[in-house]
């Protein structure tokens with residue numbers, strides 16, 4: 001298949017010919033990669049089982065890993081969900097449109113092909129206006145996982161969708177680099193107390209303030225490998241660069257000296273080395289490649305850059321990579337969750 005590329009901005013998307021064409025592709029069962037505020041999504045008609053099957057095939061993703069259904073009007077949630085709890089409307093009121101996905105009981109309108117066989121459905125109302133325009137043009141319900149081949153970092157720019165999906169989807173919409181850079185926060189509202197299944201830009205603190213209480217699935221801290229994650233997708237290895245990534249946590253001084261020794265040793269063994277670090281410590285490292293996530297403590301910048309850095313480390317064939325750890329509060333929790341997965345749980349405390 002020949003993939004069509006189009007460029008749109010949030011200002012020009014609505015009512016454009018490109019969006020109309022993209023909507024037609026979705027409605028006729030095809031796939032369109034498109035920007036959202038979190039990462040690029042690989043969209044198909046959520047109510048069409050054949051579209052969901054195509055998404056799984058294009059991604060190379062196991063079909064028991066459920067897809068998130070994207071809507072562009074809160075009222076549409078009632079068509080795809082049943083027994084919606086108050087917490088859903090409270091969170092929607094405060095945080096939608098935005099980077100939050102909520103899991104509720106599904107209605108008969110949603111095929112099991114979209115939910116990976118589950119009786120529940122994950123719903124998100126994105127704030128990106130290109131995404132909203134596409135959802136409306138495509139019939140209102142777009143199933144979309146991240147627009148990467150399974151196991152690669154989520155794409156934060158259209159060129160990465162092209163790298164992974166050229167020839168596998170009808171259209172890729174280039175809307176520039178995304179603003180957030182890590183996937184949406186996921187909250188399960190189907191059993192007892194709302195439970196955080198995946199950390200993201202919406203932090204546990206923000207959710208607690210709105211809901212009063214919140215349980216946190218312990219597996220999101222990344223270090224309890226024996227527990228079975230509740231969110232099906234959390235079982236799968238993710239975002240792994242082809243080099244060996246290790247996260248180093250501790251005081252700045254200890255981290256810098258540990259990484260420098262480890263880099264020196266790897267270089268002696270003939271390995272190509274990389275370091276992922278803050279701007280302030282970057283000049284202290286002697287690796288072949290030093291990636292800067294932003295100023296120390298600027299977690300928003302780090303979120304925007306992380307997946308791009310992981311892709312670049314593959315492009316540059318780095319074999320041994322060390323990364324400074326982030327704090328585990330606020331957005332740091334989401335960053336550490338993604339990094340620990342990328343590192344296959346290799347984390348050193350010094």
Ligand code: AMP
Nearest residue numbers: 066120121122145146183231232233234
């Ligand atoms: P993404 O990888 O960004 O496409 O997000 C999809 C992830 O959302 C899945 O891997 C699951 O972890 C989660 N998810 C989607 N639907 C459900 C559901 N019905 N129940 C639990 N988790 C879900």
Ligand code: MG
Nearest residue numbers: 145146154183
């Ligand atoms: Mg993904």
